[in-house]
Amino acid sequence: MRSDAAGPHVETRTLWQFLAGDLRPLWTRLLEGAVGAHTARADDRLVYGVVDELRERTSAFLARRYPGLPINEEGVSPWPPQGDCCVVDLVDGTNSLLLGAPLFGLQFASVVGGRVEEAVIFLPTEERLGGGGLHVSRRGQGAIVILRGETAIPLRVSSVEQLARASIAVDGTTPTVGRLYHPPLVAGVTRIRNFGAFCWAGTRLARGHHLPVSIDAVLAIDNKPWDHLPAVGLIEEAGGQVTCFDGAPWSLTRCTELLFSNGHLHAALLTHLADAGLARRET
The missing domain is CATH 3.30.540.10 (Fructose-1,6-Bisphosphatase, subunit A, domain 1)
Structure with a gap:
């Protein structure tokens, strides 16, 4: 393949x-x-x-x-x-x-x-x-x-390496997704999008290399395992990276709040999640 x-x-x-x-x-x-x-x-x-x-x-x-x-x-x-x-x-x-x-x-x-x-x-x-x-x-x-x-x-994820050039997507339930709009992160990226369906956000990330405008990361909060696991496989195999908000590996018992990225932006996004107080959430 x-x-x-x-x-x-x-x-x-x-x-x-x-x-x-x-x-x-x-x-x-x-x-x-x-x-x-x-x-x-x-x-x-x-x-x-x-x-x-x-x-x-x-x-x-x-x-x-x-x-x-x-x-x-x-x-x-x-x-x-x-x-x-x-x-x-x-x-x-x-x-x-x-x-x-x-x-x-x-x-x-x-x-x-x-x-x-x-x-x-x-x-x-x-x-x-x-x-x-x-x-x-x-x-x-x-x-x-x-x-x-x-x-x-x-499929390959994008090669974008700087947050200032990145487009990211957010996804989650209405009561919690607003926490992902951390002001320094919002100010530091090119655009933020919410597709309203994780299957679309995840596939845009996996197809990043092939799109005129790539999605370079997805921050997903308070979702369900069924929302995330198919995209976990797709994005990892397309060359991306998936972890919990604290950087720990995902698992079947920790897969409802995840950071998906092209890999290049992962460390910087983990820092933003920590600064926003999200790295310590139980997921």
Whole structure:
């Protein structure tokens, strides 16, 4: 997976066929509900039971892809898991979707021995607009984006080395995310963005080298493990770095408040988090 652009492996082609092909009618129903089309209306159960059908079909697919690996789903399963599992977030970015902003995605990761082995993030809107919605990483094999189901393009984080040139994203729950806007940090970077869906922030960081304007770090506070773990695998395999706010390694019991970066900016951002009094939070 670290080679130059090439055709996707069979396993990845199967992923794309399921997520971009088999599930396409469900994505259409969600997107129609998000933009207020006359044939569908978004509510707190999304639209027309889409999530229930999405769960049923995705669970069957994951059972075939990861035989014997139990599913641990956000909002359904307890945390931390009792052993190896497949972490699943069926609709990351639900609130953005319900607001009519179709920045959402389906993401999952196989977790074995406390580490992310395979991570998958699928963004239906990006797939529909540009054909590059499927992001995949495998431990020790790099990270890729699949373009139109035909070409596997290796992903790399950005090479930005100075905070003054950096764009960073923040993500978290409304009561706590404001703490990330530490005044010296806000004044010291080029821009700060909040995508409203961690799957979009994480993939922008992993794709930093390839974008006209990169996201160079993501600060995430008070989220859930299902939000973060797929991006942990993707970003680490794209050459980035992920730690807790105090610089300690992430773990399954410490993965709700994390600093994701391109690596070059990590030390400087840890200093800002410490100055903001965030390094000592229990996560």
